[in-house]
Amino acid sequence: MRREFLSGNRAIAEAAILSGLKFYAGYPITPASDLMEYLAEKLPSYGGIVVQFEDEIASINAAIGASWAGVKAMTATSGPGFSLMAEGVSLAVATETPVVVVDIMRAGPSTGIPTKATQSDVYQARWLAHGDYTIPVFAPWSVQDCYDMTIKSFNVAEKFRTPVVLLSDANIAHMWETLYVREPGEVEIIERKKPSVPPEEYRPYQPGLDLVPPMAVFGEGYKVIVESLVHDELGYYRQDSGTYREMIARLNEKIRRGVGYIYEQEEYWVEDSDAVVVAYGSTARMVYPVVKALRQKGARVGFLRLKTLWPLDEERLWRALSRAGKVIVVENNTGRVYLDVARIAGSARTFFSPVITVDPPKFNEVMEAVARWL
Amino acid sequence: MALAKLTLHPLDKYLRTDRLPHIWCPGCGIGIALGAMLRAIDRRINEGKLDRNKVVFVTGIGCSARVSFYVDFDSAHTLHGRAIPFATGVKLANPSLEVIVVGGDGDIAGIGGNHLLHAAKRNMDLFVVMITNFVYAMTGGQLAPTTPLKVYTTTTPHGNPEPPLNVVKLVASLNANYVARASITTPHYIEMFTYKALGMRGFRFLEVISTCPEVYGRHIGLRNPVTMFEELKKRVKYKPNPVIDESDIDWEKGIVIGEYVVRNNPSYLDLVKRG
Numbered sequence: 001m002r003r004e005f006l007s008g009n010r011a012i013a014e015a016a017i018l019s020g021l022k023f024y025a026g027y028p029i030t031p032a033s034d035l036m037e038y039l040a041e042k043l044p045s046y047g048g049i050v051v052q053f054e055d056e057i058a059s060i061n062a063a064i065g066a067s068w069a070g071v072k073a074m075t076a077t078s079g080p081g082f083s084l085m086a087e088g089v090s091l092a093v094a095t096e097t098p099v100v101v102v103d104i105m106r107a108g109p110s111t112g113i114p115t116k117a118t119q120s121d122v123y124q125a126r127w128l129a130h131g132d133y134t135i136p137v138f139a140p141w142s143v144q145d146c147y148d149m150t151i152k153s154f155n156v157a158e159k160f161r162t163p164v165v166l167l168s169d170a171n172i173a174h175m176w177e178t179l180y181v182r183e184p185g186e187v188e189i190i191e192r193k194k195p196s197v198p199p200e201e202y203r204p205y206q207p208g209l210d211l212v213p214p215m216a217v218f219g220e221g222y223k224v225i226v227e228s229l230v231h232d233e234l235g236y237y238r239q240d241s242g243t244y245r246e247m248i249a250r251l252n253e254k255i256r257r258g259v260g261y262i263y264e265q266e267e268y269w270v271e272d273s274d275a276v277v278v279a280y281g282s283t284a285r286m287v288y289p290v291v292k293a294l295r296q297k298g299a300r301v302g303f304l305r306l307k308t309l310w311p312l313d314e315e316r317l318w319r320a321l322s323r324a325g326k327v328i329v330v331e332n333n334t335g336r337v338y339l340d341v342a343r344i345a346g347s348a349r350t351f352f353s354p355v356i357t358v359d360p361p362k363f364n365e366v367m368e369a370v371a372r373w374l
Numbered sequence: 375m376a377l378a379k380l381t382l383h384p385l386d387k388y389l390r391t392d393r394l395p396h397i398w399c400p401g402c403g404i405g406i407a408l409g410a411m412l413r414a415i416d417r418r419i420n421e422g423k424l425d426r427n428k429v430v431f432v433t434g435i436g437c438s439a440r441v442s443f444y445v446d447f448d449s450a451h452t453l454h455g456r457a458i459p460f461a462t463g464v465k466l467a468n469p470s471l472e473v474i475v476v477g478g479d480g481d482i483a484g485i486g487g488n489h490l491l492h493a494a495k496r497n498m499d500l501f502v503v504m505i506t507n508f509v510y511a512m513t514g515g516q517l518a519p520t521t522p523l524k525v526y527t528t529t530t531p532h533g534n535p536e537p538p539l540n541v542v543k544l545v546a547s548l549n550a551n552y553v554a555r556a557s558i559t560t561p562h563y564i565e566m567f568t569y570k571a572l573g574m575r576g577f578r579f580l581e582v583i584s585t586c587p588e589v590y591g592r593h594i595g596l597r598n599p600v601t602m603f604e605e606l607k608k609r610v611k612y613k614p615n616p617v618i619d620e621s622d623i624d625w626e627k628g629i630v631i632g633e634y635v636v637r638n639n640p641s642y643l644d645l646v647k648r649g
Contacts, residue, residue, distance in 0.1 A: 065463025
């Protein structure tokens with residue numbers, strides 16, 4: 001472990017290399033381009049390759065292909081490019097392909113404000129594509145968190161054979177902070193489960209007890225079938241309700257059952273508080289000092305930071321919020337995570353306080369948003 | 375079980391015979407194209423030039439893309455139009471694999487057209503086989519990028535107002551190492567060109583002109599599979615060294631097949647010094 005001084009995007013790149021990234025595909029887009037530029041410089045010396053594709057559609061599909069050829073793959077983009085990746089993400093869901101997609105949020109909709117951050121892509125990260133699925137979404141709030149959550153994203157992608165979205169934003173991406181980076185061996189790096197049976201007995205989509213099928217890749221003699229259509233355990237296309245139900249149930253359930261591993265929250269002064277503020281990402285950076293200042297004035301206010309946005313560990317979140325008389329959700333959008341918190345904590349005591357700004361939220365703005373409901 | 379193991383055809387060893395019968399209509403040319411490709415692959419394998427476990431078929435969506443259902447190799451049936459970028463990721467992640475993309479003209483040159491031209495521009499180490507039937511057949515007969523001018527399709531009921539795309543000419547204008555055209559009426563050329571392409575590096579493109587009596591044949595009044603085959607056969611002309619200006623597909627003047635481009639430009643993998 002050693003101290004470094006990095007930007008959020010560089011921390012993601014460094015953590016990806018440590019996690020074993022070997023294939024990066026991307027297309028230039030602000031504020032994600034510098035992540036690709038940094039990797040293009042560094043990844044070849046680790047035996048990896050960085051390719052600039054013709055668009056984000058090609059990038060996500062190439063990353064999925066690379067994953068099926070046996071390497072860890074990643075792409076990074078921002079809202080408009082992320083929109084183009086929608087169908088590819090659904091392919092990764094259906095084919096259970098480990099792949100990490102980094103979305104550096106900017107202001108939207110449409111071309112929006114490329115250089116400025118908001119939290120407007122929260123539902124995009126959750127429900128980007130068509131189909132009935134659940135994928136993990138992580139929301140770092142610091143450069144250290146970018147580093148740690150990137151390692152976690154790769155681990156979750158490999159462990160559960162799923163696309164994972166790492167949801168950063170323009171503020172965190174270009175912010176420089178000191179952080180601790182790890183040496184190889186200092187942190188757990190998870191690799192996908194391999195089949196233990198010979199090729200004749202291998203059924204590519206037959207799950208283990210964790211509902212995740214062992215993954216044979218191309219070139220190993222397993223005659224793998226990657227199938228985008230609804231398929232049975234053999235990977236054969238089926239059009240019946242039974243196969244569809246089984247596949248959709250398992251794709252969702254494997255993530256739901258893994259929530260204990262996937263979900264993380266951080267609690268500050270939550271036990272003795274009458275009101276708890278819930279926030280995440282770059283907005284949470286200013287919520288923390290605001291709550292601290294309020295406590296110094298004697299207010300019994302706590303702060304709960306979501307590190308994982310989806311899936312939420314609803315029981316854990318409910319338990320943490322159960323003692324508070326009020327729950328205040330602060331987001332840089334018109335109320336996204338608020339809807340889930342209100343459902344979990346109870347809408348009668350949950351209040352929404354948006355801080356909608358394209359600049360890093362200011363202390364007074366957040367103070368006003370929180371104090372409004374105290 | 376004993377019956378399942380019975381070899382009925384010399385190429386059965388390359389097919390997932392438990393998935394037969396296939397979905398292709400009577401008179402469809404895709405089976406002829408696939409058979410010829412498998413014979414070329416078989417020759418390469420028998421010569422020890424190709425490892426069966428290193429062959430990967432990547433397809434998108436459409437009738438031709440269903441090839442990945444039936445071949446007993448590593449195979450991927452991916453998204454409509456995205457077989458080429460998927461295959462690019464596969465090849466760059468593991469350059470020891472021989473990656474073969476098969477698709478229809480709509481899949482490869484319509485929705486996937488941008489990927490096609492960029493892969494050719496990169497001279498990406500892929501073998502792409504485009505089976506042209508001049509129509510979107512799986513979705514019921516809509517306009518394809520290769521549909522000739524004025525032809526009726528279900529989405530151009532007053533006749534196609536757009537001149538067709540000559541995909542051979544497009545790919546030849548880029549940095550591809552190999553551009554050839556064959557026809558399902560000349561399966562020996564499909565086999566010969568596939569065999570040759572499998573021994574080369576860089577981007578290799580083979581267009582196979584095919585018959586679709588069920589959908590396209592209905593549109594142009596050649597509903598009978600035998601008649602459609604005969605009509606195509608009459609128009610196909612092989613030339614040993616065709617020039618690119620002869621490559622326009624014209625039902626009246628004929629369809630020139632042959633090897634349009636044979637180059638030895640450095641491939642993408644050569645230039646990035648991998649594999």
